[in-house]
Amino acid sequence: MMSFISYFINGLSLGSVYAIIALGYTMVYGIAKMLNFAHGDVIMIGGYVVFTVVSTMGLGPVAGILLAVILCTVLGVVIEGVAYRPLRMASPLAVLITAIGVSYLLQNIALLVFGSNPKSFTSVVTIPALKLAEGKLTISGETIVTIISCVVIMIGLTTFIKKTRAGQAMLAVSEDKGAAQLMGINVDGTIALTFAIGSALAAIAGALLCSAYPTLTPYTGSMPGIKAFVAAVFGGIGSIPGALIGGLLLGVIENLSKAYISSQLSDAIVFAVLIVVLLVKPTGILGKKINEKV
């Protein structure tokens, strides 16, 4: 029983990281209607910024995360402005290919700047592990911080979208870009803001991901990025609570199938579950059904 709880909590921790990354995918998809495949690599850049600030320059983890958030936000806005904005009227396929290109570009830049030797990441979490049930159950500080940050971010984001003018503008743009523009909403600005928020979250996800699994290479972001994309689709792409549910489910399923079925087949099982969910509910768990108007 204790070990089941432990697998479950570790699954939640992994799922929380997926959920934070999935938020970036889902927000951008919901508002700009495009898949930003470079998102996973922004996470990796965030990880390297924290690594450089904390381990090379010797500043504190808080400074590292702050700087990573700032740089990734700038990076996200720049990517959007340079690579995606000119293609706003182009076919979705062109935008998708561009996103894949940006992803490789970021990986190769990291390869040039930091080299491909793995770096051991110093955890940004300093709180000690929690020991429960007379030491039989240990929950690491990283797990606690990851789960809490995920919940806080989710609440903050939902409030932001519901209560602020900028959030309302995002909702409007996601409903109908053309109509929003006619209502006097700055569509380009709103989309840039979406990228800024998504990339800031990516920086936080990078710091948490690398703290829980302390290694850093130029490819660190790609596999979690793909998994988080799956989580976003799983929960219903475009839906913020969907990203949370999808991420957590994915993490828990992955860990439990590793524990009870096979540690080699966990990825296969995760993707099989995705296929089943999409067969039953093609828009994902919380996805909205959209009727095409003719």
Add this chain to the structure above:
Amino acid sequence: MKKSMKKLLSLGLAIAMAASLTACGSGKASEGTTAAGTDTKGEAQTTDAGGASGEGTFKIGGIGPISGSTAIYGQAVKNGAELAVEEINANGGINGTKIEFNFQDDENDTEKSVNAYNTLKDWGMQMLVGTVTSAPCIAVGAESTNDNMFQLTPSGSAVDCTKFENQFRVCFSDPNQGAASAQYIGENKLATKVAVIYDSSDVYSSGIHDKFISEAANQGIEITADEAFTADNNTNFSVQLQKAQDSGAELVFLPIYYSQAALILAQAKQMGYEPAFFGCDGLDGILTVENFDTALAENLMLLTPFAADAQDELTQKFVASFKEKYGETPNQFAADAYDAVYAVKAAAEKAGITADMDASAICDKLKTAMTEISINGLTGENMKWNADGEPDKAPKAIKIVNGAYTAM
């Protein structure tokens, strides 16, 4: 007009991206050529592609990852081999003929490794000391046997690395490492309950694992947990460690590479699990991972044929000159490479080959000579080879104490 502007812009972006990718590619290539050393400058133009060299030097090629996630191995092999070549040349070469050594980067990638092999052939390579890692070694082996090129890998440990007649190795094969690990744990009574965590998608790791499991039964070792991971899922080990802990394992056997092992050690600490850890030569290099907390590796044991603090004269002399030249303590890959170059020298002298022979003729002679020599190397005394290309020497284990390798 506006639309065509956009097309132009996206085209420009595509070109910019393509250009940046090529830039990365050429960056690496130039790194590879500088790595080849200055002593090979200008040689490429003067030799013909056939492999024969009439310049009165033996041309030995080397291939291995000097960038990428296994760069530590390739760099060590390159340094160790270059040191041996320098020493041999300073002492008059092989039967009076000097050696030229050219090392190419393969990033532990099979395709790049074959490309590196072709580059070296164009340079006029007569013998190959390489490749460093298993998968590229197998790929290059298919080419080298076609060309009948003598190939001695310092550290390619997969069974198939010596599949062909022209291939030999200095290190132990994977199954031999697995069997030797089980014997070592059993004979020294390190533990009776052992958990294994291995990479089922990697030939090196699963090769050791399979033999370890079958040999463990003979040694009275109980395998309490046998857990795998794959290359796509190699950062989160919480489940595997938890299962090992729940099964009551006193020792966790890690037949994997150091980058994952570093993660496993960190995550075991996060969850408060402190068994003994035991690994093979893949763990060598863990202390040199950038920013790695060496306290995590305290008491880590690994089976490796070379310990830098051994007291024999040969090791001490090697370690001193290696430190002087490269500023770091050599690991077993450097030692393997050093032995490999000396093995080539011994075999070449035995066979009486000369620099004007072509690669194929040299290979025919060396194949026989390798099974007749016996050398006292860094990685074993009285090393001998059989016709299958396997070395015959005794395994040793070392332990990490206070952040340094210590002989056990």
